[in-house]
Amino acid sequence: MFTTCFFCSSDLGRNEALETMPVGRRVAFAERTGRLWVVCRACERWNLSPLEERWESIEECERLFRDARLRVSSDNVGLARLREGLDLIRIGEAQRPEFASWRYGDQFGRRRKRQLLSTGAIVGAFGAVVVGGAWAGASIASFAGVYANAGIWDRMIHGKPSELVARVRTSNGETLEVQRQHARMSALLHPEYAGAPFAMRLEHKDGVRVLTGDEAARAAQQVLPTVNRFGGSRKVVNEAVRSVEDAGGPDAVLARLAEQQGATAYAETPKRSGRKHVAMQIKKHPGVLHALKPVERLALEMALHEESERRAMDGELAALEAAWREADQIARIADGMFQPPEVAAKLEAMRDEVEHEPKRLT
Numbered sequence: 001m002f003t004t005c006f007f008c009s010s011d012l013g014r015n016e017a018l019e020t021m022p023v024g025r026r027v028a029f030a031e032r033t034g035r036l037w038v039v040c041r042a043c044e045r046w047n048l049s050p051l052e053e054r055w056e057s058i059e060e061c062e063r064l065f066r067d068a069r070l071r072v073s074s075d076n077v078g079l080a081r082l083r084e085g086l087d088l089i090r091i092g093e094a095q096r097p098e099f100a101s102w103r104y105g106d107q108f109g110r111r112r113k114r115q116l117l118s119t120g121a122i123v124g125a126f127g128a129v130v131v132g133g134a135w136a137g138a139s140i141a142s143f144a145g146v147y148a149n150a151g152i153w154d155r156m157i158h159g160k161p162s163e164l165v166a167r168v169r170t171s172n173g174e175t176l177e178v179q180r181q182h183a184r185m186s187a188l189l190h191p192e193y194a195g196a197p198f199a200m201r202l203e204h205k206d207g208v209r210v211l212t213g214d215e216a217a218r219a220a221q222q223v224l225p226t227v228n229r230f231g232g233s234r235k236v237v238n239e240a241v242r243s244v245e246d247a248g249g250p251d252a253v254l255a256r257l258a259e260q261q262g263a264t265a266y267a268e269t270p271k272r273s274g275r276k277h278v279a280m281q282i283k284k285h286p287g288v289l290h291a292l293k294p295v296e297r298l299a300l301e302m303a304l305h306e307e308s309e310r311r312a313m314d315g316e317l318a319a320l321e322a323a324w325r326e327a328d329q330i331a332r333i334a335d336g337m338f339q340p341p342e343v344a345a346k347l348e349a350m351r352d353e354v355e356h357e358p359k360r361l362t
Contacts, residue, residue: 002038002047007221010042017064017084021049021057028089029061036061039089043225044107048309065090104302105237112231159229166222168202171215176204183223187287190262191255198254201263201287217254217304220289224301227289232298240298250303250310257300263287 013025024038036054037046065088068080078090161181168176182203189199196212247253263286
């Protein structure tokens with residue numbers, strides 16, 4: 001049983017309410033589709049539980065949800081808070097857009113609130129310094145240069161450019177260290193130039209790397225939370241969800257954004273200067289992640305997350321099919337052990353007749 005977040009490696013915590021799933025302080029379940037997630041309270045990402053740990057836990061979640069006194073529900077989604085401190089999210093007959101809006105609205109909304117509070121405190125403190133300096137007799141002109149220097153203001157709002165925000169592991173085992181400035185200036189590449197439906201130019205401490213396919217998707221998943229550090233309002237989240245739906249799903253939205261916004265050359269690497277405003281450079285370079293509209297950035301992060309979860313489900317289905325084929329072979333051997341040879345020969349002959357019988361026109 002997993003105990004840490006697949007995305008940020010934070011401890012998922014424990015609960016005393018679910019005997020079959022004691023991991024997590026917020027658990028989401030969908031009885032109809034047989035899915036169970038543990039929601040990480042650090043990064044708000046949904047961790048899909050292994051198949052073998054779901055079925056009894058889903059039944060237990062359903063029972064506890066029905067018995068809970070403190071709960072709120074819509075036609076599609078319900079939230080119950082148990083006295084043991086566990087939150088249960090129940091997914092009913094929800095249409096995917098409604099489900100996704102609720103799911104990502106919580107994730108991006110909490111991220112937005114945290115960053116606005118943090119930024120507000122920084123700006124408020126800086127304002128107090130300016131006022132205090134003027135009150136002490138210092139020249140306000142001495143502070144005007146700080147406001148005029150957009151680079152310093154950008155640093156205050158978006159964070160320290162040189163802060164390490166991700167370590168991207170490549171397919172050949174190499175680790176690329178990505179700072180905040182690299183994450184923001186990395187870019188989508190146009191499929192025509194990249195030779196792949198989804199590709200990105202990833203900036204890192206030692207240079208630039210062009211990544212394609214799954215490798216690009218994994219890298220983008222790691223750096224986008226930094227670029228989307230302010231999350232989004234409910235309106236922006238709903239628009240992002242609709243854009244994913246209008247595109248036709250996660251794969252389609254990735255391809256559409258790459259084609260519409262992707263850079264048209266690998267080597268188009270912006271030149272950075274410590275005294276220049278990063279955003280001024282962004283406008284000159286297509287495909288840069290930070291230059292995308294907020295709706296596009298959130299839709300991209302949603303699509304990548306949905307795609308990774310779908311791949312996880314595909315892996316489970318492949319494992320189920322492999323297990324079924326093995327069980328089917330064993331069943332055939334077991335059945336053959338109790339069949340007389342003449343019966344087995346007759347059945348085999350009948351199969352051959354059916355396979356070679358001419359097709360009749362109707």
